[in-house]
Amino acid sequence: MGAELSRIAEQAEAARRAQADHEEAEQARAAREAAEAQAREEREHAERLAQEVEEERRRQRVAEEAAERATIVAQQEQERRQRAREEENRRLHAEREAAQEARQAQTPTPEEYSAFREVIQHTEGFFHVALSGIAGSGKSSLVNSFCGKHNMDLGAAAVGANKTNFAVARYPDPHPSSRFVWYDVPGAGTLKVPDWNYFNDQGLFVFDCIIVVVNNSFTATDVAILSNARRFGIPAFIVRSKADQHIRNLMKDIGYNSDDEGGNKASYFARARDQYVAETARSIRTNLQEAKLPDQPVYLVSNIGLQAAVTGRASEKMLDEVKLLTDLGGAARRYAL
Structure with missing residues (x-):
């Protein structure tokens, strides 16, 4: 068990x-x-x-x-x-x-040269100055100022809406001792005066001196005139007109109010003038460089200032009016030599 x-x-x-x-x-x-x-x-x-x-x-x-x-x-x-x-x-x-x-203007034939000299009544011993440029640049008013006249004076060059001529107009200087003859050349850029052959069509090659009047901008026509004047050995001056108008516009742009009695008008004028001078010089210099033309001065003038300079009156608002007259006189003296 x-x-x-x-x-x-x-x-x-x-x-x-x-x-x-x-x-x-x-x-x-x-x-x-x-x-x-x-x-x-x-x-x-x-x-x-x-x-x-x-x-x-x-x-x-x-x-x-x-x-x-x-x-x-x-x-x-x-x-x-x-x-x-x-x-x-x-x-x-x-x-x-x-x-x-x-x-580029074509070289005129002797017949063309003689014909244009006859048209402008070219006279030995006188200095024939053409005021040229685009339409509306202020040429006619400057002709009147060079002659010491107002636009509405008897015998003055027609301006603005009153201007109907499309041919070169001759204005001998009214001063007895002056040997200058001023010419109001029709403005380029209209249907009557195309700009593509302006220099030849207006016979600018027969003048002793050419003033290129520019307003708001420097155009291809202005460049063509300067270039051709250089080719023909004719002294040319760049003049910007209506300086007083441009300066007044700049004064408004920088804050001047004509209704403000307490405003410092002289200070605004000085600032606007300096700006206008600098901007114009810079613009013209740039345009000349782009056109491969040598640098040259631009004369800033107004009709009132130029007329004052011509008649021997003083004006605080003058810019280059006296210098322009002096340099034109120098060109005339060199021409006479």
């Missing part, structure tokens, strides 16, 4: 150990499977990360390639535009040169 109990106990112990071994084996297997699953999950995660990294690199390469292509295209477009600009500049330069060449 005791032996039987002992055998049963041993069998129970063996069964328990077998169960424990089985459970341990199952736990080990579960642990292995869990480890394998974790390892597999980690591998898959790593693979996904690698794929994402590779995809990001691919997208970056695509973006870089696109950016590079865009840069190349932009550079090519910039180069194309630069070439187009250069070609346009060459074309414009060629057109300007062709236009400038077209504006």
Whole structure:
């Protein structure tokens, strides 16, 4: 009986150990499977990360390639535009040169020269001065001022709406000792007086001196006159007219109010005058450089100031009127030598 109990106990112990071994084996297997699953999950995660990294690199390469292509295209477009600009500049330069060449006055024949001298009644011992330029620049009023006249005086050159002549008008200086003869040349830029052949059509080559009257801007016609005067060896003066009007406009621009009795008019005038002088000189210098003409002074005058200078009266608002008369006198003396 005791032996039987002992055998049963041993069998129970063996069964328990077998169960424990089985459970341990199952736990080990579960642990292995869990480890394998974790390892597999980690591998898959790593693979996904690698794929994402590779995809990001691919997208970056695509973006870089696109950016590079865009840069190349932009550079090519910039180069194309630069070439187009250069070609346009060459074309414009060629057109300007062709236009400038077209504006060059042809050398007159002896018959043409004599005919125009007869038209202007060219007289030996006198200094014949043509006031030329575009229509509306103020030539007629300056002719009257050179003669010491007002626009409404008897025998004065017609101005503005009253002007109907389209031929050169002759005005001998009324001062008995003066050897100057002034000519009001029709303004260029109208249907009656085209600007493309102004110098030849108006016979400017027969004058002893040419005054180019400019107003608000320096035009191609003005350049053509100066260029042709230089070719023919005729002294030419650049005169900007209506200085008093331009200065008054600048005074308003910088704040002057004529209704303000307390305003410092003299101070505003001085500021506007200095600005007007500087801007005009800079503009004319730039235009002469672009036209490949040598630098020369520009005389800033007003009709009132010039008339005062001609008649020997003083004016605080004069600019270059006296200098202009002095330099014209010097040109006349050199002509007489």
